[in-house]
Amino acid sequence: xxxxxxxxxxxxxxxxxxxxxxxxxxxxxxxNYSVQDIFGPDDRVFVGAExxxxxxxxxxxxxxxxxxxxxSFAILLIEIPLGIAVALAMPRxxxxxxxxxVVLALPLLIPWNVVxxxxxxxxxxxIGLGGVLVTALGVDYNYAANPFDAWAxxxxxxxxxxxxxxxxxxxxxxxxxxxAYYQAAKIDGASAWAVFRFxxxxxxxxxxxxxxxxxxxxxxxxxxxxxxxxxxxxxxxTTFLSQTLARLAVGQFDLGPAAAFSLIYFLIILLFCWLxxxxxxxxxxxxxx
Amino acid sequence: MARIELAHLAxxxxxxxxxxxxxxxxxTSHVWEDGVAYALLGPSGCGKTTLxxxxxxxxxxxxxxxxxxxxxxxDLPTEDRNIAQVFQFPVVYxxxxxxxxxxxxxxxxxxxxxxxRSRIEEVAEILDLASxxxxxxxxxxxDARQKISMGRGLVRTDVSAILFDEPLTVIDPHLKNSLxxxxxxxxxxxxxxxxxxxxxxxxxxxFADRVVVMHEGEIVQADTPQALFERPAHTFxxxxxxxxxxNFLSCEVDGGCAVVDGRRIRLADDTAxxxxxxxxxxxxxxxxxxxELVFERPTEGVPVRIxxxxxxxxxxxxxxxxxxxxxxxxxxxxxxxxDGSAWVVFPPEQSLLYRNSRLCGKSAAGQP
Amino acid sequence: xxxxxxxxxxxxxxxxxxxxxLLNMSFKTNEEIxxxxxxxxxxxxxxxxxxxxxxxxxxxxxxxxxxYVTLNTLISLSVAxxxxxxxxxxxxxxxxxxxxxxxxxxxxPPAVFLLPFFQLYSSIGLFDTHIAVALAHCLxxxxxxxxxxxxxxxxxxxxxxxxxxxxxxxxxxxxxTIFLPMIRSGIGVTAFFCFMFSWVELLLARTLTxxxxxxxxxxxxxxxxxxxxxxxxLAAAGVLTIVPGALVIWFVRNHIAKGFAxxxx
Numbered sequence: 007x008x009x010x011x012x013x014x015x016x017x018x019x020x021x022x023x024x025x026x027x028x029x030x031x032x033x034x035x036x037x038n039y040s041v042q043d044i045f046g047p048d049d050r051v052f053v054g055a056e057x058x059x060x061x062x063x064x065x066x067x068x069x070x071x072x073x074x075x076x077x078s079f080a081i082l083l084i085e086i087p088l089g090i091a092v093a094l095a096m097p098r099x100x101x102x103x104x105x106x107x108v109v110l111a112l113p114l115l116i117p118w119n120v121v122x123x124x125x126x127x128x129x130x131x132x133i134g135l136g137g138v139l140v141t142a143l144g145v146d147y148n149y150a151a152n153p154f155d156a157w158a159x160x161x162x163x164x165x166x167x168x169x170x171x172x173x174x175x176x177x178x179x180x181x182x183x184x185x186a187y188y189q190a191a192k193i194d195g196a197s198a199w200a201v202f203r204f205x206x207x208x209x210x211x212x213x214x215x216x217x218x219x220x221x222x223x224x225x226x227x228x229x230x231x232x233x234x235x236x237x238x239x240x241x242x243x244t245t246f247l248s249q250t251l252a253r254l255a256v257g258q259f260d261l262g263p264a265a266a267f268s269l270i271y272f273l274i275i276l277l278f279c280w281l282x283x284x285x286x287x288x289x290x291x292x293x294x295x
Numbered sequence: 296m297a298r299i300e301l302a303h304l305a306x307x308x309x310x311x312x313x314x315x316x317x318x319x320x321x322x323t324s325h326v327w328e329d330g331v332a333y334a335l336l337g338p339s340g341c342g343k344t345t346l347x348x349x350x351x352x353x354x355x356x357x358x359x360x361x362x363x364x365x366x367x368x369x370d371l372p373t374e375d376r377n378i379a380q381v382f383q384f385p386v387v388y389x390x391x392x393x394x395x396x397x398x399x400x401x402x403x404x405x406x407x408x409x410x411x412r413s414r415i416e417e418v419a420e421i422l423d424l425a426s427x428x429x430x431x432x433x434x435x436x437x438d439a440r441q442k443i444s445m446g447r448g449l450v451r452t453d454v455s456a457i458l459f460d461e462p463l464t465v466i467d468p469h470l471k472n473s474l475x476x477x478x479x480x481x482x483x484x485x486x487x488x489x490x491x492x493x494x495x496x497x498x499x500x501x502f503a504d505r506v507v508v509m510h511e512g513e514i515v516q517a518d519t520p521q522a523l524f525e526r527p528a529h530t531f532x533x534x535x536x537x538x539x540x541x542n543f544l545s546c547e548v549d550g551g552c553a554v555v556d557g558r559r560i561r562l563a564d565d566t567a568x569x570x571x572x573x574x575x576x577x578x579x580x581x582x583x584x585x586x587e588l589v590f591e592r593p594t595e596g597v598p599v600r601i602x603x604x605x606x607x608x609x610x611x612x613x614x615x616x617x618x619x620x621x622x623x624x625x626x627x628x629x630x631x632x633x634d635g636s637a638w639v640v641f642p643p644e645q646s647l648l649y650r651n652s653r654l655c656g657k658s659a660a661g662q663p
Numbered sequence: 664x665x666x667x668x669x670x671x672x673x674x675x676x677x678x679x680x681x682x683x684x685l686l687n688m689s690f691k692t693n694e695e696i697x698x699x700x701x702x703x704x705x706x707x708x709x710x711x712x713x714x715x716x717x718x719x720x721x722x723x724x725x726x727x728x729x730x731y732v733t734l735n736t737l738i739s740l741s742v743a744x745x746x747x748x749x750x751x752x753x754x755x756x757x758x759x760x761x762x763x764x765x766x767x768x769x770x771x772p773p774a775v776f777l778l779p780f781f782q783l784y785s786s787i788g789l790f791d792t793h794i795a796v797a798l799a800h801c802l803x804x805x806x807x808x809x810x811x812x813x814x815x816x817x818x819x820x821x822x823x824x825x826x827x828x829x830x831x832x833x834x835x836x837x838x839x840t841i842f843l844p845m846i847r848s849g850i851g852v853t854a855f856f857c858f859m860f861s862w863v864e865l866l867l868a869r870t871l872t873x874x875x876x877x878x879x880x881x882x883x884x885x886x887x888x889x890x891x892x893x894x895x896x897l898a899a900a901g902v903l904t905i906v907p908g909a910l911v912i913w914f915v916r917n918h919i920a921k922g923f924a925x926x927x928x
Contacts (some may be wrong), residue, residue, distance in 0.1 A: 008754045017749035018761065020742035021805055028802035029768050032779030039778075088674075095671040104916045108909075109675055112682070115908025117863045119880045120901045127688060127898065128681045133696055135684045166678065186382040189353050194447060195374040195403035204388045204399075227772040230865040234884065248774040248866070255778040256870065268775040275770050 039265035057266035066242075067250070067267070071274075074247045077160075078225040084165055085221055086214070089172025094202070096177055107177075110170040118167075122234025125163040129235075149236060153243035156236050160244050163231060168224070172217045179213035180206060215286045219279055226275055247271055297363050297377065297455030297488055299327040299350060304359035306345055312357065319345045321512040322359070327456070332482045332489045334499035337509035338535070343492045346509070347458050350490070351380045363455070377455045379448025383464045385440030389433030393424055396432050397446045404451075411450075418449045421484055422477065438470040442477070449485065456488035463498070475502060496536050500524075508532050524582075525645075530652040533580050539612060542586070543649070544619040546579045553579045553648055556618030558597045561643040564656030568648060578649040583625040585645035588613060589638050596638040604632045615639065682905070688898035696894050711899035721900065724879030727793060728862065729907070731876065734797035736857040739804040740850065747812035748838070752821065765806040773866045776802070781870055795871045796878070800861045807860070808853045815849025816842075855915055862908065879904055 040058070043051045061067050092110075097103045113121070129149050131137035140147040149159040183206065191201045229248040232238065238245035251271060255264035306320040315321065320342045327333060335343045348354035350361060352373035360369045368376050388396050394415060401411045419425040422442045427435065432443055441462055448457045459478075463471045479502065482489050493499050499506050500520040507517040508531070515529040516522075527533040533541030547554040548568040552561055560579060568577075589596070599615035599622060606628070613624045613632055622639060626632070648655055688696060689711050690704045699705075715721040749755070750762060780799055781790075789795040819842070827837040843850065869881040883900050 008752060010755070011753045012755045014749035014753035014755045014758075017745040018755075021746035021765070021809060022761065024738075024742055024798070024801055025765060025768060025805055028776075028798060029771070032776050032783060035779040035782065036775065091670060092674050095667040095674075106671070106675070108912050108916050109678060111912045112905070112909060113678060115859055115863065115905070115912060117865065117880050117904050119865045119884055120904050123883065123897060123901050124681045124685050127894065128684050133688075133700070133894065135680060135702075138700060166681065169674075170678070184384075186384070186386050189351075189373075189380065190382065190386040190444070190447075192353070192373045193351070193378070193380055194400040196399070197403070200403070204390060208388075208390045223770050227774065229774060230880075248772055251772070251774040252777060252866070255774070256781070261778065264778060268772075268778075272771055272775050275772065276767060279770055 036265045036268050039261045040269055041266075042262055044261045053262070057263050058270070061263060061266050061270060069242070070245065070247055070250050073243075073245070074226060077228075077246060078222055080161060081164055081168075081225045082218060082221060084161070085169045085172050086217060088165065089169050089217065090176050090210070090214075092169065092173040093176035093180055094206070096173070098181060107174070110173055113167050113170055116167075118230035119234050121163065121167050122231040125159060125166070125231075126235050129159050151240055153240055156240060156244045160232050160235060163235060164225065164228070167231065168221060172221065175213045175217045176210055179210045183209050211286070215283070218282055218286065222282060223275060223279060226278075297327075298329045298365075299456060299488065300362040300365075301325045301327075301346075301350070302360045302362065304346075304349060304356050304361065306342075306349060306354070306356045306358075318357075318512055320349070320356070323512075323514050325507070325514055325517065327488060327490065329455075329488055330486045332479075332502065332504045333491065334503035334506045335490055335492045335509065336494070336496060336499040336506050336535075338494055341509045342512040343509050344460055347380070347460055347490065347492050350456075351378050351458050352376045353380075377453045378458060379451065379454050379456075380458045380460065381441070381444045381448065381462045383461045385437055385444050385465070387432045387440045387443050389431070391432055392429055393419075393432050393435070393443055394428040396443050397424075397450050400447050400451050404453075414450045414452070418446050421449070421481060422446050438466050438474055441466060441474065445478075445481070449481065454487065456490060459489065459491040461493055462491075463493075478502065496538075500536070508535065510535075526647070526654065527580070528654045530578060530580065530649055533582075533649075537582060539583055539623050539625075541580050541582050542622050543578045543580050544617065544622070546577050546619060548577050548648070553577065553646070555579060555597055559595075560597070560641045560646055561595070562646050562648050562656070563644050564648070566656060568650070568655065571650070575650050576652075578652070579619075579641075580647040580649050580654075581641055581645055583612065583623045585642050586622065586624045587640040587642070588615075588624045588626055588632075589640060590633070591638075593638050593640050596640045599637055599639050601632065601634055601637055685898050685901050685905075688894060689902045691895055693893065693895050708895075711895040712903075714896050715899055715903060721882060721896075724877060724882035724900075725903065727872070727876050728868075728878040728880070728904075731793040731796040731800075731868070731878070732858055732861045734793055735800045735804060735861045736854050738797060739801055739808045739857045740853060742801075743805055743808035743812055743853070744843070744850075745838075747809045747816055748842075750809065750813045751816040752824065762809075765809060769803055769806050771802070773803075773864070777866065777870050780867065784871055790871065791873045791875050791877075793876045796868050796876060797861075799867045799871055800864060804857045804860055807856055811853045811856065812846070812849055815846045815852075819845050851915060855911065858911060859908070 041052060041054055043053045043056075045051075096106050096110075116124070125136075128134040128136040129147075131141050131147055137147060146152075147155050149155045187205045187209075188201065191205055196204070227248055228246055229252065232244050232246060233249055236244045238249050251264060251267055254260050254267060302324055303322050304320060304324070305318055305322040307318045309317050312318055323346075335346065337343050345354065349356045352368070352371060352375075356369065360367055362368065363377065388399065391399070397415045397418060398411050401414065406414075415428070416425070419428055422445065424439065424442055424446060427439065432440060435443075444462075445457070448454055463474060466474055475498070478489070478491075481487075491499070491502055500523075503520065505517060506520055506523055508515050508523065508529075510529065510531040516527065516532050518526075518528075523532060523536050527536065527541060530541075530543055533543065544555050546560075548571065549559070551566070551568070552559040554560070562579075597617050599617045601613055601615045603614040605612040605614075609628045611626050611628060611630060611632060613626060615622050615624065615637065617639070624639060687703060690707050690709070691701075692706055692708050692710065695701065695704065695706055750758065776799070784790050784792075784795045784799075789798075823841065823845070824837070827841050828834075832841070865878075865880040865884075868878045869884070872878065872881065879900065883897065883904075
């Protein structure tokens with residue numbers, strides 16, 4: 007097994023230094039700013055937890071938070087089952103299998119702003135195939151003017167962009183299931199649904215945890231795609247937390263509140279990741295005598 | 296119950312098998328008698344798992360038929376075949392309780408709950424699983440989970456044969472014995488046909504009533520462990536069964552005797568070489584424990600040079616060379632063995648003649 | 664069987680349609696795009712691509728992106744490899760805490776680091792350089808790399824290390840000539856993920872650069888804010904950003920399934 011050796015720290019030092027430089031120093035800065043009111047480079051006042059109080063009571067923030075949660079949970083609700091279904095439908099062997107893998111992986115390697123651009127074009131009712139198809143069905147569709155349309159487009163865009171990640175993760179999980187399980191299920195006379203429920207789903211537990219965590223985190227941090235697609239509009243309807251923060255920090259240069267907001271943002275993500283992790287571990291354990 | 300008959304079964308994993316070497320299973324016919332505990336023995340890659348999967352219906356043979364009690368089941372799917380299979384590692388539904396695991400095959404066949412309960416209680420008794428019926432199967436140790444796999448086969452009333460594919464592979468060595476004994480008990484209680492695939496000859500010889508030995512896609516002998524030891528039908532069986540394996544010396548034949556290094560050796564059956572043809576390859580086979588090692592010239596024997604002595608405590612294995620090849624002789628642990636020359640005496644009743652690797656003569660009775 | 668295949672076909676069509684549309688647009692003139700709605704270019708043109716390949720403000724975007732992505736992959740790999748080895752072979756004071764802390768960095772929203780990074784890199788004079796973006800992306804790529812590599816390294820039996828040391832190999836020599844070749848596919852997978860994340864990230868890359876190291880993503884969004892959009896060129900630029908990704912997937916396609924398994928999934 008592993009041997010005890012504190013000199014292993016030398017091997018870890020580069021990583022530690024790099025990540026510390028990239029993480030600790032900035033975070034300290036953020037914490038620092040979050041408790042001060044900054045008027046200018048040399049003009050600051052310590053204000054304690056004032057920004058935190060203000061932000062937590064701010065209507066816009068609360069609405070933004072709500073918007074973000076609705077978005078992230080909607081994403082999970084659609085992408086996880088869809089990803090599992092696609093993984094089950096994918097061919098496991100042969101040339102068709104690698105071709106399918108390549109096609110599925112493609113959306114994952116597109117720069118996020120280009121994803122926004124693609125859908126910006128695709129969704130337009132005048133020059134985009136998608137927009138034209140939808141209006142041809144008789145629906146009045148305009149993602150730039152109508153909040154509902156904007157939301158729908160952002161959701162479909164994210165599903166288009168990221169479901170493949172869930173599908174590929176589940177695919178690798180399914181591939182790892184030994185044939186013997188399917189053979190035994192056949193001998194036991196199990197239906198396809200029973201095979202899914204008792205053989206495949208339990209074995210996908212670990213993979214699904216990773217998928218849920220990744221999708222939750224990344225959807226909670228989403229920035230480029232909706233920014234390029236709708237710019238956050240119409241109004242504030244598709245302005246998610248990252249954009250709000252970016253506006254505060256770099257746009258308005260409100261360093262204090264921005265910093266406080268940053269920390270609250272980070273903590274929420276950590277909290278929910280922890281919640282998801284423990285919940286899924288518990289579900290996995292089930293009930294025992 | 297089930298008498299399983301294999302009629303001219305052959306299988307190739309390649310789309311268009313061209314020559315013999317392309318076949319994982321060469322054309323074979325065999326009958327598995329009802330209620331007998333068989334071991335299917337052979338080295339890795341000899342085709343035993345292929346044969347097992349064809350019998351259980353998980354694999355469709357390239358050619359040939361499988362019959363259960365005279366009924367052709369070759370085209371029947373696995374779940375209609377009245378067999379159960381236990382795999383190399385425990386295949387258990389981890390999220391279900393032990394009870395639900397055992398109930399699963401019965402519920403899928405719409406058996407009434409009351410009957411399910413009584414069947415499970417019976418089987419759990421036999422397998423010593425009664426105390427953990429309510430536990431989640433995923434929490435148990437591998438030997439218990441392998442018993443659950445067995446149990447799922449035993450609960451079904453329509454099962455006539457259970458096929459085991461090297462089921463003790465992942466079991467801890469100190470638990471293997473108890474599991475093997477349990478299997479024996481199960482066989483005695485249920486009187487089912489059991490077919491137990493293994494590459495371990497000790498396992499096969501201790502467990503089975505009859506052992507079927509496979510080699511390169513063919514069944515080379517199906518016999519009692521005793522017959523396998525005393526009358527191997529194929530040189531492979533001679534090598535594989537017994538430790539150390541049988542001695543084989545290239546020889547000539549002349550007038551009812553084998554001739555090794557110019558010495559005539561009488562055989563168990565002096566008509567063995569009848570029907571000889573040009574180009575036949577002859578070998579003389581004798582087990583190490585039947586040979587006698589002497590240091591004074593005997594009336595009949597072959598001179599040898601002793602090259603190596605291995606001391607096993609209760610016995611010694613002496614390796615010696617003759618003109619026709621190497622020999623191993625088993626002697627008592629107390630014997631003094633000097634290096635140098637000696638003589639080996641071949642007892643006629645245990646001297647067997649092999650033509651092109653197959654046993655010949657009246658003694659070749661145990662052929663499949 | 665049937666509904667499964669139908670689902671897959673519908674999904675693949677769903678994925679391909681917007682991509683096809685982008686490709687379609689990149690070969691059209693702006694007049695055709697705005698004038699008539701056509702399913703394929705009636706007046707096929709390569710002008711849009713020509714603009715990108717000849718206008719420095721466009722193609723430098725690609726060059727810059729490739730530079731910092733490569734830098735990031737190299738840096739991430741070289742620091743992650745020894746660290747992953749340490750996590751895989753040794754226990755040491757604070758190892759579990761360190762590992763967990765590394766993973767939490769992956770959970771940090773890039774937006775949180777916008778301002779601090781901006782100030783940090785400006786203050787050390789690295790603003791608008793490739794190395795700045797490469798280092799910034801390390802915050803997310805290094806933890807992921809350590810995680811993936813540790814999984815692969817744990818699959819290599821310790822006996823191999825011990826044998827090499829007994830045979831007199833120094834640590835560096837052992838690591839470079841014996842150990843690394845054994846986890847070749849793990850290194851490939853890690854490089855793939857580093858490339859993937861760094862290539863696609865916009866926010867940090869745009870914030871930390873202005874002119875000299877401006878990535879293609881920023882160039883494209885610049886086009887967005889201008890009035891009278893050049894749709895054709897924009898589409899062509901988009902297509903060109905997809906090409907490196909497509910090439911990478913094609914070359915590692917046989918390892919993709921293995922890669923996603925990560926040895927520990």
